[in-house]
Amino acid sequence: MPLGGGYFKTTYAGDLALVDTRLRRTALAAALLALLLLPRFASSFVLDLITQTALAAIGALALNLLTGLAGQVSLGHAGFIAAGAFTTGVLVEHRMPSPLLALPAAALVGAVLGVVVGIPALRLKGLYLALGTLALHHVVLYACGEFQNHWGANTGVSIPPPRFGGFVLKGTIAWYYALTAIAGLVLVLSVNLQRSRTGRAWMAIRDREIAAESVGIDVARYKVLAFVWSSALTSVAGALFAYQRAFVSVEAFGFFLAIEYIAMVIIGGLGSALGAVLGAAFVTLLPYGIDTAVAALRVPGGAEYYLFPLKFGAFGLLMAAFLVFEPQGLVGVWRRVRNWVFLWPLRYRPLRSAS
């Protein structure tokens, strides 16, 4: 934490620790306890919202690895989610519904797709890369659509609840625990990736590719690696999505989903794992927030007709507003609040004295 205070790390282990201060340890323990005890107090609606957020957070964290850390824009994220979901679908159709098989298979399919898109992406930058990944999205969706038309009774594939031996994962509370736990694992994984050699290489490539190459980072390898990690994790999120919704259909993975994921990492704050989680929560909860606001405003009858476009409009407006007013995203807001608290009663960190 770049603060003017007197907190210094004195041991190597202390420097390596993921949760390094007592304040953070306490906060983490409190958060874990709250998440653990929440099903006792919260309604199933709230639990479902958190479950959805956790699912979105897995995808957002994966996209953050690629876009936030390695700096590669991807509009094909919904394609990777579809790939994971349909891997599960295909396996279910072939009477292999076990998640122990489907999740690794989804990861493998995602990783292969990551290589497939990652290698041509080495030659593409910026807008061209965005278009290239968008093309991948369409290719994957086309393949999934073909599968759906031939084997899925045209509407989609039903997925049975995942079964681990005698245990069947079913019901709001079970899914809540499962997905928040997995999202937590992915969060730890992505924070650790960020701190590791790989993550630092990605950030170096993002910030200045030539400089990164000149200090000995194999740019091609690490870019493909970013695509592989990101798409593998995203496909796993897709497989989880399929199991949780119990149904897979191409319509769920349109272009809007890709935009939503991009919005999550941008609104949350590019390059920050915490930001990806915050962004996922924001984008997931926004439609419900608008619904609540509209209900509270008691819009006269007939105006509901306009609510659907209003939701889309609000989404777009908020995203644009974030880009303009808070380019660092929700994580920037959080940092500002934190700085304010730590610097109080000063407003700014003072000049360092000449000594």
Added chain:
Amino acid sequence: MTAAFDVVTALLELENLEVVYHRVATAIQGVSLRVPPAQIVTLLGTNGAGKTTTLRAASGFLGADNAQIVGGRVVFQGATVTGHKPHELARRGLVLVPERDKVFETLTVQENLRALVPGVRADADPTRPPVTLEQVFHYFPVLAKRRRQLAGYLSGGERQMLALATALLCRPRVLLVDELSLGLAPLVVESLMTLVARLRDELGLAVLLVEQNAGAALAVANYGYVMEHGRIVYDGPAERLLAHEDVREFYLGVGHRADRKRYTDVKQYQRRRRWF
């Protein structure tokens, strides 16, 4: 010259400027300086001292770096222009030659010189020097020779000249120059500095020259300010700065005293760097 200095109204005046980056970190504090007409004022200091920040605050370029002026004001020709947009200031005659990204690399030299917006009221203002393309080529003959070349293929010194020439064509009243000498050979630096001095003498241009190369800057400047850790620590006419023992030692690298060679003396040096 010293006596006359205070009497003349300054064209550009910074008063107690305070700049904060990312809404947290203070970069400069209480920075005041004056640029009178037809003089070269130089702002010296090591890197990180706040020179560029000061220049960007004066020319309105802070927004791009997520920084803002939180105190003090910028006065240009008697009007407060704190926080005005860079293009607005450039049209009024406060023109910046930035440290990097100063030319359009995909345009030729000639196109670069044409792709600019002279001040809207520049013609109506008799105090602004009328600058023509011929004049620019007269000052920078190299550019005339390379007028059909892409600016991206120019050498560092030529690029610097092109940037100066482009700025000149904006008919500035005050030219703000960031690190004219950066990455250039001593001979090139010397000729560029001489050129700047000629612009002052022949066109009556006022220049604020931000420099790390104190020797080269003080050779042509009338007045100098020394910045350290975000504050102005010393100022005076160029001759006085050149004669100042600490400036000589820390910025010009001359006048080492024999008894300062040991490590403890270096520590002494660290402490002595505070002028007040």
